[in-house]
Amino acid sequence: MSESLNRGVARERIEDLERPALDDRAYRIITLRNKLEVLLIHDAKTDKASAALDVNVGSFSDAEDMPGIAHAVEHLLFMGTEKYPKENAYNQYLNAHSGHSNAYTASTSTNYYFELAASLSTPTNSKAPSPNATQESLPTLKDESPLWGALDRFGQFFVAPLFLEDTVDREIKAVDSENKKNLQSDSWRLHQLNKALSNPNHPYCHFSTGSWKTLHDDPIARGVKIRDEFIKFYSTHYSANRMKLVILGRESLDTLEEWADEIFSKVPNKDLPRKRWDNVSVYTENELLTQTFARPVFQSRSLELSFLYRDEEDLYESHPSRYLSHLIGHEGPGSILAYIKAKGWANGLGAGGSSMCPGSGLFNINVKLTEDGLTHYKEVTKVIFQYIAMIRAQPPQKWVVEEQIRMSEVDFRFKQKSPPSRTTSALGSVMQKPYDRKMLLSGPAVIRKFDAEAISQAMTYLRPDNFRLNIVSQEFPGGWDKKEKWYGTEYTSEKIPGDFLTEIKHAFENSAKERPADLHFPHKNEFIPNRLEVEKKEVDEPLKVPKLIRNDENVRTWYKKDDQFWVPKANVQIYLRTPLPHLTARTTAMSALYRDLVNDALVEYSYDADISGLVYDFSTHSTGLSITVQGYNDKLHVLLEKVLVSIRDLEAREDRFKILQDRLTRGFRNWDFGQPFHQIGTFSRFLKNEKAFLTDELLKELEGISAQDVQQFYPQILAQCHIEVMAHGNLYKEEALQITDLVEKTIKPKKLSPSQLPIRRTLIFPPGSSYVHERQLKDPANVNHCIEYSLYIGNSADRDLRAKILLLAQMTDEPAFNQLRTIEQLGYVVFSGGTFTDTWAGYRILIQSEKDCQYLEGRIEHFLTSFEKMLHEMKEDEFEGHKRAVVNKRLEKLKNLAQETSRFWSHIFSDTYDFLKADEDVKHIEPLSKQHLIDFFTHYISPRSTSRAKLSVHLVAQAKPKESTAEEHKLQAIQTVSTILAAENITPNTEKLRTRLLPLAFDPESLKTGDAVSNALLAHLSEDLKLGKEVVDKVLDEAKAALGLAVEKAVGGPVQIKDVHIWKAGLQMSTGVKPVKDLGEFMEGGAKL
Ligand SMILES: [Zn+2]
Helix, strand or coil: CCHHHHHCCCCCCECCCCCCCCCCCEEEEEECCCCCEEEEEECCCCCEEEEEEEECCCHHHCCCCCCCHHHHHHHHCCCCECCCCCCCHHHHHHHHCCCEEEEEECCCCEEEEEEEECCCCCCCCCCCCCCCCCCCCCCCCHHHCHHHHHHHHHHHHHHCECCCHHHHHHHHHHHHHHHHHHCCCHHHHHHHHHHHCCCCCCHHHCCCCCCHHHHHHHHHHCCCCHHHHHHHHHHHHCCHHHEEEEEEECCCHHHHHHHHHHHHCCCCCCCCCCCCCCCCCCCCCCCCCEEEEECCCCCCCEEEEEEEECCCHHHCCCCCHHHHHHHHCCCCCCCHHHHHHHCCCEEEEEEEEEEEECCEEEEEEEEEECHHHHHCHHHHHHHHHHHHHHHHHCCCCHHHHHHHHHHHHHHHHCCCCCCHHHHHHHHHHHCCCCCCHHHCCCCCCCCCCCCHHHHHHHHCCCCCCCEEEEEECCCCCCCCCEECCCCCCEEEEEECCHHHHHHHHHHHHCCCCCCCCCCCCCCCCCCCCCCCCCCCCCCCCCCCCCEEEEECCCEEEEEEECCCCCCCEEEEEEEEECCHHHCCHHHHHHHHHHHHHHHHHHHHHHHHHHHCCEEEEEEEECCEEEEEEEEEHHHHHHHHHHHHHHHHHCCCCHHHHHHHHHHHHHHHHHHCCCCHHHHHHHHHHHHHCCCCCCHHHHHHHHHCCCHHHHHHHHHHHHHECEEEEEEEECCCHHHHHHHHHHHHHHHCCECCCHHHCCCCCCEECCCCCEEEEEEECCCCCCCCEEEEEEEEEEECCCHHHHHHHHHHHHHHHHHHHHHHHHHCCCCCEEEEEEEEECCEEEEEEEEEECCCHHHHHHHHHHHHHHHHHHHHHCCHHHHHHHHHHHHHHHCCCCCCHHHHHHHHHHHHHCCCCCCCHHHHHHHHHCCCCHHHHHHHHHHHHCCCCCCCEEEEEEEECCCCCCCCCHHHHHHHHHHHHHHHHHHCCCCCCHHHHHHHHCCCCCCHHHHHHCHHHHHHHHHHHHHHCCCCHHHHHHHHHHHHHHHCCCCCCCCCCCEECCCHHHHHHCCEECCCCCCCCCHHHHECCCCCC
């Protein structure tokens, strides 16, 4: 025992936490002398360590005149501390140890967390970390554990952050860009509208993200020093007694306790109280009984009832609101949804209570309406109240809660591990709540008792004089006369008209006879699992490859009995291979409708299974159909059989067809209004694959398809296809074979000859090529451009190239983010990394930004050029560190059964059967030298390379900032040149540059040729700044790219892809995907004849 532990003799330690049956971690809760409560988790087998710190302050504490300040402080806290003043010290350290970090700001808490490798050594293929590590062999030395270094850097944020002056503006820009990313997103817009229309005296009403205006311009206009305000917020609200720390590592609890003590005892304690909002209501009578009609960006329709509710933090043993959400949100026979769906009014329904903050809560019911449902919104509202009245007419039903208790206990008992940072971050936030400390793990999940009294009280909140009504639609009722302040959402809002309210009250007071007989309590749930036995056969080493137990001409079955997670669950995947669903845009659209009709028909039946931890999925793909059933294996076959029969016997009913066709049409249209960075990948894939359909094409086809067309088409898909099944989990081999028989006998497909199986190929981009494809963003109001800059490297089956891409992605990860996001603030969304689709392997950088794509293109080239220099100068040990980091990532341990299933399935579904891919990657990364990477970079990546192949997709926003004047152009040019010079560590001379640029015309036409501007820049760099030729060339090139000067006239410049079809026809195709070895070799006992 060490010194520091002896000092804390009197410290209370809670270790006997209620835990899942399979949980092999050790827990300890302590409180440091500064009143910081800490949960320590020792996990001897983990390959990742993590910590999270949750501070009990969030946007509800924002200063009224500085909305977003809590969020901005969260951003700024990362930017340098007294002990580690370099602003990217933390991220650099995490990146070097296969780690990452994140943080979020909620209403009443701010949560910071990270995750990284648990040990310095690399687990090799053969020597996985020993599962039997004893206490003695656990790491205790700080320099042997990456966790110590991360904790020390992390802890300083809460001990002595610097709020570095020159990072303040940049991080406000990041916040501003984050806000701009959300501006066209309905979930943010409608949430903010609800907030804006709540009680102005409750902090819920505020805008919480913040923007350049609220955090920069407005405070400055008031004469406020922004940085001082941030420091003030931090020192007013951050205090050790408001913090909850969770540390998870391989070290013993004693070692973790010692480290927590050493680092986090230094966090200042100000004994601040836990904030509550008891005497202020989210809705007062001013806001209640109001109806709001809002116009969304997406073509969606919904109705929401929002009841003033209560905070149930203290009622965690009975969770009374779950009684209400279970019944109101039910989708089976007798439910609200089943009833209004049968009427053709709705597609979906959700209900639930939320404790918004200590002292306030809401209960919301949200219905997705059909076109007809929208015109019947009053009837829908009345049905909901009739149902509520029906459940209120009965005393709380014990059997309902008993089902819930049983299921919550089973789920908790067999809860599997989630990734360490998810565990620590979630527990940090749970610790802020008043759970009995022994129930920290179980409290949020388990319902312990039936509390009729608490449920009766809960029901009293759902009354016709205690709610608000929101209707969202692009068409109805029109004439929105107000605009929400922060997002510009158009809406109207008024008191619910007296006659409508009377009707609602009447519906609520209906006698049982007046209520529709179709509304009733759910039936007993037959899907709650009873058989929970797991046959546990210990093995030395879990199998990495499933066994092929059947391999006929037309049927393959893969099987693995679980050998490491020991849960009473199984995952069954079924793949019906056929080219038919993706033959043309029309068959693709018909298949999508078929899928939607099947899923729609199964809603009522599958709901009980769903809430009993047994779910199914039915999807269409470019190479066929897939069916998945996952969950407790007890009743898996019951659900599977029903799903298969529904797929085979679907009756495409005209009424449901119309509703689903409308929903799918809206879905396709809405796609154009999604985030640019979500859209752009589709265009890139469209250009990499020979055959792909864009939503535009599918939309056109959708209009002309009838229910009858689908009814005639889908049997054709099923008539002939290849069957591949994988059964994984708590199942026997015989069961896997029976499942396969069931599929075969139910679907009865004819054999699909191998010559008809689709082959996956992608286009080859020739060396020295450079393509640009430009598209206009359809959403006229979105201000964000997006670029995806891709370099084609080769065939993804080439293991050596793949290894180099993975290593390059690891090495550029932190520098790309640091340069393009943190330093240059191009936008909130910045990604870099490898891309592997079918046979296409490449490297890409993606940026979403208000800056135009040409400029971004220039900045990416600049980054790659400067990274090339970094790579040449990289020290050997740093290079080896990167190799270790990527190896660690590839060998990351599986956390649960579902992860293992999806790994197996991805290898089957991709046609490669490359089950040992991760090990192969490691084998090919380990021998790489720095010179290998330099050669690779020079050939495939460097902007100077004449052999690289580039494809750049530009998604251009319509909402351009207003046309710049010549003066603004000049300012922008000066700024651009200054940024580029600063990146080269050269002090710019703005005055002299101004003198050079001032006399030039700078109209759009002269910019296109750009000679005068280039000459002025050249003169400035070589004469005014007297820079060497090499630097001048580099800066000039970048500046020209950034200002869009060099594009048109560059020799061998990029080819604009205009006619995609013709362009594709001019390219060659890759070899196709094939199994990494003969499938017969996967058969049990070797090759099968
Ligand atoms: Zn943020």
